[in-house]
Amino acid sequence: MLGVHPDDHQKMERFLRRIQKTGTDSVECRYVGPGGEIRWLRTRAEKAEANRIVGVTFDISEQKEAEEEIWRSANHDALTRLPNRNLFQQRLEAALTQAGQKGTSVSLLLIDLDDFKDINDTLGHDAGDALLQETARRLSTIVRSYDTVARIGGDEFAVLVVEPLKLENATRLGSLIAEVLRQPFTYQKRTLVSRVSIGVAAFPDHDGTPAELVKDADIAMYQAKSQGRNRVTTYSPEMRRVLEQRVSLGRDLREALANNEIVPFYQPKVNLATGEIVGLEALARWHHPGRGVLTPSVFGAVFEDHDIAASIGKMLTGRVARDVRQWLDLGIPFGRIALNLSPAEFSQPGLVDNMLRTFDWIKVPASCFEVEVTETVLLGRNSDNVSCALAEFRQHGVQIALDDFGTGYASMTHLKQFPVDHIKIDRSFVRDLEQNSDDEAIIAAVISLGRSLQFQVTAEGVETHGQARRLRELGCNHAQGYLYARPMAASQVPDVLTQWNAMLIRPRPERMTSHLLHYQNP
Known part of the structure; x- marks a missing residue:
């Protein structure tokens, strides 16, 4: 295992066991060089004798970098570098599945910038882009490493938080986010103040499927906007009933x-x-x-x-x-x-x-x-x-x-x-x-x-x-x-x-x- 990245040791052990069992196999793993640089290698080997394995190894680092860049582009927002709607959806599905199995919780906060159109119209799209990047930076500093901040629309962000946070903690987190995002932001010597409307929903308090939980948070965010914006609103089933009545009406x-x-x-x-x-x-x-x-x-x-x-x-x-x-x-x-x-x-x-x-x-x-x-x-x-x-x-x-x-x-x-x-x-x-x-x-x-x-x-x-x-x-x-x-x-x-x-x-x-x-x- 000399030189193999510690995280890939188990993978290499499984690779060797498969060769003993089937006679041939291949594996991709990371190799740590003498100077600490990491390279990706692909090894194909076969069993030559009872105690001897022969094979060939290729350096596939460039291929891996290209694949990673393709994946990153497909799953991240180009402007803010945050996960996009596609990756956010995958992580939400995984979080809900895990929470259902373990009996834990998942909270979702949808965040919409109240004044974004005004900034675009008055200061231009460059200012709007700068505000989106600053919003992404501030959100990323608030959440934990295993939570997710994503940009899921033009001026809409999502924060996915998992155990041990409960609904009441997520609501307090929403208030903290609103306060942090309200702090003045300077762009080209102009001071901007961003206000947000935030909708909060959680599992198991509310719905348990990704689509319904997103809809719950979206309804709460709509309620925050209709009540005057610049506030945090937690979802309740009554909100959905009122909205459905309004749609029918x-x-x-x-x-x-x-x-x-x-x-x-x-x-x-x-x-x-x-x-x-x-x-x-x-x-x-x-x-x-x-x-x-x-x-x-x-x-x-x-x-x-x-x-x-x-x-x-x-x-x-x-x-x-x-x-x-x-x-x-x-x-x-x-x-x-x-x-x-x-x-x-x-x-x-x-x-x-x-x-x-x-x-x-x-x-x-x-x-x-x-x-x-x-x-x-x-x-x-x-x-x-x-x-x-x-x-x-x-x-x-x-x-x-x-x-x-x-x-x-x-x-x-x-x-x-x-x-x-x-x-x-x-x-x-x-x-x-x-x-x-x-x-x-x-x-x-x-x-x-x-x-x-x-x-x-x-x-x-x-x-x-x-x-x-x-x-x-x-x-x-x-x-x-x-x-x-x-x-x-x-x-x-x-x-x-x-x-x-x-x-x-x-x-x-x-x-x-x-x-x-x-x-x-x-």
């Missing part, structure tokens, strides 16, 4: 769109000083063939799918424009119609042009409309695009309303940064207005702010005469809620508007409200 909504089952319902906005209806908010409803009229409380989750959300918005815009055209032809005053725009619609190219083209095609003035956006839209990653779109709407006579005001972040900043004509006080402040002095103080402050900035102010969710009276005393412009009317089908709007306007001889909100109770539709 998405299929049903696509069919509903094809069958023209998505329709607008309208809820009036009332001037608190004069009693006039000054506008209507268009709200999405699903006219389900078996379940009747459904509200977004049932199907709102599909708005996370940008394609479906954009399709719903486009369909509603066309339907609302046709309803407006009919009311104009009837000569019924209705004020402005508010259209709610989701984040998905602002991600679509040509949003403003498409809406204005629809108005022009149906021959309705853009000044008949306002668009409502929530602070979620303004806080989104494409806030610059949102600002430009809102400014363009405003240039064409479409007013801008900020919905659910006070429930998000940095509302004052938004009022300064974005073109806004109208703010809507969220119903959560109106609900306890008569009992809660803090809510009243907040509403009073918003109304005062609106007056100073010359904004219209509408209170949402008004349900009692006391709420309406107090809002009027505080100087609120408009109110909207079940006290006046529930959202109604387009076919009911002309009668409601006509009869409401006929009652405006020194209007009394109590009298008008009792009349509109006839229209308490879903």
Whole structure:
């Protein structure tokens, strides 16, 4: 065994035993030279006499190096040198098999860089590549030698950890990874901060097959992103149930769109000083063939799918424009119609042009409309695009309303940064207005702010005469809620508007409200 690499001693012993048994055999092993260099040798030998073996040995080091390079290229990511998806899958399968046999554990962490596209778009792909390499380096320093860090997608990494780590340890490891990756990184004198969303799943806590465990971790990572990103989320079976329901709902909504089952319902906005209806908010409803009229409380989750959300918005815009055209032809005053725009619609190219083209095609003035956006839209990653779109709407006579005001972040900043004509006080402040002095103080402050900035102010969710009276005393412009009317089908709007306007001889909100109770539709 002189010169044979220690790790290959057993292999050589088996080789010699096979020759004694069969008369001939071959073997590949490593040889350690006098200077410590390692060479690969292939030996073929046969039994010549009882105690004599003869054979020939070839140096196959170059062949082995070429084979190793081919294997490395096929199983590693060229940019980061980490195992790729193929090798990661092999190691996951092996780890789960071993854990099942030994009764141990396997944990999987899927890591997605939250801001990677922004870095590519603003600093270029060289910066993105540098960030991926730095991420790989940092991940490799955190895990143990027998765990696996892999790059399995463009900006997605996986960490596979095995015994003795349990699920709770893996979750803590996820938090450590997030903290390490958040440390500033300098590229060409620019300081970058990388935030990640991490999904954690484990065997035996969750699923035991490679495909299902990856799906568990992926669902958890999706949950982390949907909750605002920059967090670690551990999988639970409830997450999968919710996701499967959302997928099923998405299929049903696509069919509903094809069958023209998505329709607008309208809820009036009332001037608190004069009693006039000054506008209507268009709200999405699903006219389900078996379940009747459904509200977004049932199907709102599909708005996370940008394609479906954009399709719903486009369909509603066309339907609302046709309803407006009919009311104009009837000569019924209705004020402005508010259209709610989701984040998905602002991600679509040509949003403003498409809406204005629809108005022009149906021959309705853009000044008949306002668009409502929530602070979620303004806080989104494409806030610059949102600002430009809102400014363009405003240039064409479409007013801008900020919905659910006070429930998000940095509302004052938004009022300064974005073109806004109208703010809507969220119903959560109106609900306890008569009992809660803090809510009243907040509403009073918003109304005062609106007056100073010359904004219209509408209170949402008004349900009692006391709420309406107090809002009027505080100087609120408009109110909207079940006290006046529930959202109604387009076919009911002309009668409601006509009869409401006929009652405006020194209007009394109590009298008008009792009349509109006839229209308490879903």
